[in-house]
Amino acid sequence: MSHKRIPKRKAAIAVGGVAALGAAALLLPNANASQDDKAADAAPRTLRANDASDLAAQVRGLLGDAFAGSYYDSGSRQLVVNVAGDDDATLRAQQAGAVVRRVDNSTAELESAARTLRTEATIPGTSWAVDPRTNRILVTADSTVTGARWDRLESTVQGLGSGMATIKKSAGTFKTFVSGGDAVFSQVQGGAVRCSLGFNVTASDGSPAFLTAGHCGVAAETWSDSETGQPIATVDQATFPGEGDFALVTYDDATTQAPSEVNVGGGQSVQIAQAAEATVGQAVLRMGSTTGLNDGTVTGLDATVNFQSETDPSGVDTVTGLIQTDVCAEPGDSGGPLFTQDGNALGLTSGGSGDCTSGGETFFQPVTTALQATGATLGAGDQNGGGDQNGGGDQAGGGDEAGGDGAGGDGAGGDGAGGAADPSASAEDPSGVGDPAGGDQAGAGDQSGAGDQTGTGDQTGTGDQTGIGDQSGTGAHAGASRSRTH
Known part of the structure; x- marks a missing residue:
């Protein structure tokens, strides 16, 4: 089609807006306090799922390249944010009220891997999306992906490197x-x-x-x-x-x-x-x-x-x-x-x-x-x-x-x-x-x-x-x- x-x-065109975070949002309450003290004072916020989406957008703006995805933990009612970067990024996410998890794959690396999949494995019956809970790309192949098509998909995923993507049938x-x-x-x-x-x-x-x-x-x-x-x-x-x-x-x-x-x-x-x-x-x-x-x-x-x-x-x-x-x-x-x-x-x-x-x-x-x-x-x-x-x-x-x-x-x-x-x-x-x-x-x-x-x-x-x-x-x-x- x-x-x-x-x-x-x-x-x-009606353009929806998300309020930009001013530089003041990055200022911490006590400039003389140590980062360890500030991190200890920060407590994860209890959130509704809808509010978690707003917090995720806020934290992404705060962290920049260090942001590596987020997800909502419905059991604890908290937003979990993946951080691939320095301690300053971790502190900013904690101060915003998120649970922080250090991960290996940055957003840039995951996006690069997705582009490789698009170039080398655009095969009917396949899909891929970043799974922030595993910090990997989840590649799914339906029942029609067999033989040479499956080999091509599997080879592409393996070529992305260890720990970058997984395949699900x-x-x-x-x-x-x-x-x-x-x-x-x-x-x-x-x-x-x-x-x-x-x-x-x-x-x-x-x-x-x-x-x-x-x-x-x-x-x-x-x-x-x-x-x-x-x-x-x-x-x-x-x-x-x-x-x-x-x-x-x-x-x-x-x-x-x-x-x-x-x-x-x-x-x-x-x-x-x-x-x-x-x-x-x-x-x-x-x-x-x-x-x-x-x-x-x-x-x-x-x-x-x-x-x-x-x-x-x-x-x-x-x-x-x-x-x-x-x-x-x-x-x-x-x-x-x-x-x-x-x-x-x-x-x-x-x-x-x-x-x-x-x-x-x-x-x-x-x-x-x-x-x-x-x-x-x-x-x-x-x-x-x-x-x-x-x-x-x-x-x-x-x-x-x-x-x-x-x-x-x-x-x-x-x-x-x-x-x-x-x-x-x-x-x-x-x-x-x-x-x-x-x-x-x-x-x-x-x-x-x-x-x-x-x-x-x-x-x-x-x-x-x-x-x-x-x-x-x-x-x-x-x-x-x-x-x-x-």
Whole structure:
């Protein structure tokens, strides 16, 4: 499948900002105290997963070249920072509140190794991402990588040097999850395409729109809310393959109500308050049109995936900059949302291997990157200042997430209705999003109570979401982020 960009209706780009750390941030309280005394006084901070992402960005700015990755330890609720450098860097990370771990491989060395893999081992069915928990590059090969291809991959990894990378075999096959499910549909030559809606957004010209996977946007230009229905939305921009896998699709009716929420089954939905960066070790939820609600953990960032080209049997579609997870997914889940239980939008389902019976790896397009590239803002209206989507800001109902360990409970298989339980619960006790499951979502057609979300940002009656199953007319558009994301 070739790279395709559909021209934007407006050229404005909303650039999210991360506050720069001034030089004063490097000044320590007592200039005469010894480094040992200061290190002893520094205590690791207890953090929510979302706050850990902010601290990781801060520490990276403080350490510069000495920063070698970080991850969130959900057990201790602390950020662990890898430092490859001098004692001053260690002290700065400790003073910021992180747990410091000295490692051998610097970020520059790991990035150089990744470039070598890109040059010498861009083989369909392979992926690689830095695993900060091992301070190595984790290279994954699916079941199609055998014979000479396997030998080539193994030789390349060995050539990187001892302790730089490891290889993992996956039983499945890397693929984009384009077909299946009952989410958004498009009629194309040769049949129908089905994908999942990710997040409702507002386009740069103020029109209602949604984000989905780029390979869905490249495959078809117009989309419907039913398999045989008339188109209700048109692709505005699409990127795949290359530097991402995302598409902005605008609703044809400018009066469409597009609430910023994700349907999690059983007539329940989770309000999406803001976009955020993912953190390795973070607990996450994924919703998809085929498998419903499933949970897992972020295992890598800035991942490169080499999909077998769907248009060229001997070609490869390489996508960079993805989030790697151990969440399961299946065909039809493409474009579906990756989010946290307290309402942070993290990613859009791209592809992976395995299924929700045997498990596997799934990769996601970061939402923050997609928003910046398309100029869209999250939700129906101006959220978080209209474009500054990266902060840990004021989340309606976001409160204190216990441990930041947001998935909780049984993620695979089963009865997707039940548990997405009670979005009206406080963030300290987000009961229910902990019994996610996949298949049985019969109740999704009748979500008369989905709008009644008191407690999650005080959203009583968001759009009066009765009759999602009856998708005729403009009213069906209001439920797009609910019925199209399961």
